[in-house]
Amino acid sequence: MGHLAQGIAEPPGSYAGLTTVLAVLMLVIEFGMLQATLLRAQVRLYAAQSVVISVLAVVVAATRHVPGLYGLAAFSVALKVVAVPLVMLRLLRRTNQEIAGSRALGVASMVLLAVAVAAFGFFASARFRLASPVLPATALAVAVAIVLVSFVLMIMRRDVVSQAVGFFVLENGVSLASLVVAASLPLILEVAFLFDLLVAVVVFGVLIRLHHLRSETLSTSQLTELRG
C-alpha cells in the first residue's frame, strides 16, 4: 500500500505482469462459474481454469528454470483438464440433468459478495508479506481470493456437481498458491497431492451417483434431514 502514497504505481515488469494476469484470469473464470447456469458450463470453466494454471506452471518453469514444474504441468493437464472434466461430464450425461440447482442468492448479489470476499482475501494475505523468488506476491493474494471465492461457490450453489466443482476450484487455488510460495517443492510431493485429488474425484463421483440414486436429483436443497 505504500506505493499509493507516492502517487504513481510503477508497472510490475512484463514477467510479473504476465503471470499476475494469468492468476487474475483464473479468478475471473471462477467468477464466470458463479454466473454459469448449466452444469456442463461449470465443468468446462473448471477445465479452462486448469488450462490457465498449467500454462502458468509452464511459464514459471521456462523463465525461472524450475524443470520440475514441466512435469507438474503435464500431470495437471492430464488430470485436471482431461480426466476430471471427462469424469464429471460422463456423470452428467448419465443423470440427464443440465441445469444447476437454485442459488441461494441472485447472480449480481453473489458476484458482489464474492468481490467482497476476494477483497478480504487480498488484504488478509497482504498482511503476511510472503515474498517469493518465483512469482509476484499479487499472485498469492489472488490464490487466497480464489480459495475464498470457492467457498462462496460451494455454499451458495445447491447442487452436488457445482459443489464438487467448487472443491476442485479450491484445489486449483491451492495449486496456484503452491506455485507462488513453493515452486521448488519436490516433484514427488506435488504428484502425490495431485494423485490425492484423483482419489478425491473418484470419491466425489461415487457419492454424487449415490446421491442421485437415492434422491433422483442433483440438487442439495432436500439434504435437510440431518440437523441439530
Place this chain on the structure above:
Amino acid sequence: MTVVLVLLALLPLVAAALSLVPGRAVAPAVSVGVGLACLGLALTLVPAAARGPVGIGFLRVDAISVVFLLGTAFLYAATAVYSVGYLRGEREREGWVRYSRWFWTGLDLFAWAMLCAPLMDGLALLWIAVEITTVVSALLVALDGTRRSAEAAWKYVLIASSGLGIALLATIVMYHAGASVLGASYDLSFPPLLSAGSALPHPAVELAFVLAVVGFGTKVGLFPVHTWLPDAHSEAPTPVSALLSGSLLAVSFYAVLRYYQVAVATLGGSFPRVVLLVFGMLSLLLAAVYLVEQRNLKRLLAYSSVEHMGILAIGVSFGAPLAFAGVLLHVLSHAAAKGNAFFGAGVLVRACGSKQIGRIRGGFDRLPWTAPLFLFTILALSAMPPFGLFRSEFQIVAGGLGSAHDAPAAAMVALVTLAFLGLSLATTRMLFLPGADSPGAAAAPRGEPSAWMVAPMLVGILALLVLGLHPPDALTDLLTRGAAELGGAR
C-alpha cells in the same frame, strides 16, 4: 524397532487386500488378526519411544506419535472384533456378502491411513495420510446406502475435503517457511523444521499455523467447522462411528499438534496458545449446549467428541507440562471410552431398533452386559473417577491452574459439568426407564445380540480403569516424554 514401523505401515494394507478375497471367514479373521497384531506392535514401541525418536526412511515416531498410534491401534483391534458381531446382525440386509466385503476392506484401509498419519515423518506425508482417511471414511459413511447416509457422506466429504484444502495451503506455506531457511530441496520433515526454530520467517509460520488449525480443525471437529461431524457419526455403521470418533478426530488433532510444535518453536507460546484456546473454548461451549438438548443417541456421542476435542485444544493452550501429559493421556482414554460408548450405543440401537433416545428404553431389562458397561462408559466419558478421563482432565485442569490460566480452567470445569448433565440425563432415561411406551417391549428377549460385541467393551472398560487407577510405568514415561516434546524438547 524400525521393523515395527514398517510392519505397522504395511500390515493393515495387506489386510485390506486380503479382505477382498472371496470367502466369508477370510476378511474377519485377517482383520481381527492384523488389528491385534498392530496393537501388539504399537505396544512394543512404547518403551523405545519413551527414550527418544525412532525412524527409518520417511517413517519416524516420537513419544507424541506413539501415543496416537497406540490409541488408533487399540481402537482398530477393538472395532475389528466388534464388527464381527455387528456384521452378523446385518445378515438380513440385501447384498450382505458384498456389503461385508466392502466393509472389511474399508475398515482396514481406514485404519491403515490413520496408523500411517502418526508414522509419517513430514507435514506433506501427514497431510496425504489424513486426506486418505477422509476419502476412505466418507465411503464408509455412505456404505449403508440410505438417503440419510448419502446426505451425511456428502456433507462430510465436501466439508472435510475443503478443510483439508486449507490444510494443504498450510502445508505449502510451512514448506515456504522451511525452504527459506533450509533450502529448496527441503522435504517438510519435522526434525530440521523444529531445530530451525526461530530462524523461520514469522509471518509465514503464523499463517501456516492458523490455516492448519482451521484446516485440520475441520476434521478434528472444532467449532465452527464441526458441522459434518454429528451427521457422519450418526449415519455411519456403528464400528465406523467408533473409529471416526475415537481415532480419526485424534489423528487430525495430532496434525494440529505438529503445527503447534513448529509454531511454538518459532513464535513462542503466546500466539498459538491463544488460537487454540479460542477454538477449544468455543467447541466445548457448543458441544455442552447441544449435549443437553440432543435426541439422537449417536449424535449425542458425536457432540461429546466435539466436547473432548475442545478439551484437548484447551489443554494444549495451557502450555504446562502437566497439562500436556494430561492431553496425551486424554487422547488414549478418549479413544477407549468413545469407542466403548459407540459400541454400547450400537448394541442399544440394535436391541431397540431406533437411534432416538426417546425410543430407547429399559436398557437394564434387556441387556444384562451392555447396559452396565454403557453406563460405566458414559460415567468415564463424563470424567468420573476412577476412569482414565478423570485422571487426564484432572491433569489438564491442574496444569491450567498451575500456569495461571484460572479463568479458562474454571470455565472448562463448568462446561464439562454441563456436558455431564446432558450425557447422564439421556443415559439414565435409556437404561433405567422401563419400556412402558411400547407394549411389545416387555416381550423383547433378554440377552445380548452377540458376545463379539460385548468383549471389546469389557476390554475397553478395563483399559480405562488401568489408565485411571495406575497407568503402567512405561506408559507414564511415554507421556512424560511426550509432554516434554510438546514443551519443546527434542
Place this chain on the structure above:
Amino acid sequence: MLPVSFVQALQVLTVLVAAPGINGVVSRVQARLQGRRGTRLLQPYYDIGKWFRKEALAPVGASWVFLAAPLVAMTCYLTVPLLIPVLTTFPLPLAYLGDILGGGFILALASFVVAVAAAGTGSPYAQLGASRAKTFSAITEPVVLFVVFTVAIVTGTDLPYALARTVRASADQIVRPAHLLAAAALFLVILYETGRIPVETHTGSNEFGMIEEARPFEHSGPYLALLRWGSAMKQLILFVIFINVFVAPWGLASDASVLAVGLAILALVGKSALLGVGIAVIDDSFAKLRLFKITEFVAAAFMLAVLAVFTLYFGGG
C-alpha cells in the same frame, strides 16, 4: 505546421464526421457475417440527411425539454472530443478544461437529458427505455469510476493524455493486470453504452428489450437526426477513449504538421473501424441477454473494474 486551435477543431470535426461511418461499417460487416449483402457504408449519412428534411413533431403535452434535449446532447458530444486524445499525443490547449472524470460527467449529462426528454413524452416505449437505461447505469457509472481510479493510480493524474503517454512508454504497462482488467471493464461498459449485443439489438425491429434504442422513440425529423447522430458520436467517443487511451495509443500525431495530423485522422478511422468489426463479430456470435440478465453483465464489468483496483492497491498490479 497547423495552428493548435485548428487541430483542436479538427478533433471535434473528425468525430462529428466519422461517427456515422463507423455505424455503417459495423452494420455492413454484420450483414456480411449473416450472409446478407447489407447496406452501403454511407447509409447512416443518408439516413441522417433524410431525417433532417422531414418535418418535426412533438407529442401533445411534451415540455420544452423534449425539444431542447437533442441540442443539449449534441453539444455535450461536441465538447468531449476537446478533452481526449483524438488525434494528438500532446495535450491541446482546451484539454485542460476537464479530466477524464469531467468527460464522463458530460457524457452522463447528455444521457440524462435524453432520458428526461423520453420520460416526458408519455410513450411507454420511450419511458421504459429511459428508466431501464438509468437503472443499469446505476451499476455502469461506478464501473467507470473504478476505471478512472485505476487510471489515476497508474498515472498519478486523471488526464487521459497522461495515461495514453504511460501506456506508450513501455510494454510493461500493457501487460500489467490492472490495465488489462480496467480495459476489459471499459469494453463491457462500451458494449452496454452503445447498445450492442448482448445487451440489446442495435438495429432492427421494435421490441420490449430495447434500452438505448427506445429513448428517441417519439422524436422525429431534425431532432431524431440529432439524437441518432449524437449516439453515433457517443459511440465513437467511447471507441476513442478505449483505443487511444487504453489499448492502442499509437498512430497519433506527435506534432501539428499537416502530414502527421492527416495520418492520425486516417489511423483513428482505421482503428475505430477495426474495433467496429470486432464488435460486429461479438454482435453476431452471442445471443441477446434477457433483460434481467443484464444486471449480471454489468456486474461482470463491475467485478473486473474492482479487481483492477485491488491488484493495484495490493501492489504488483
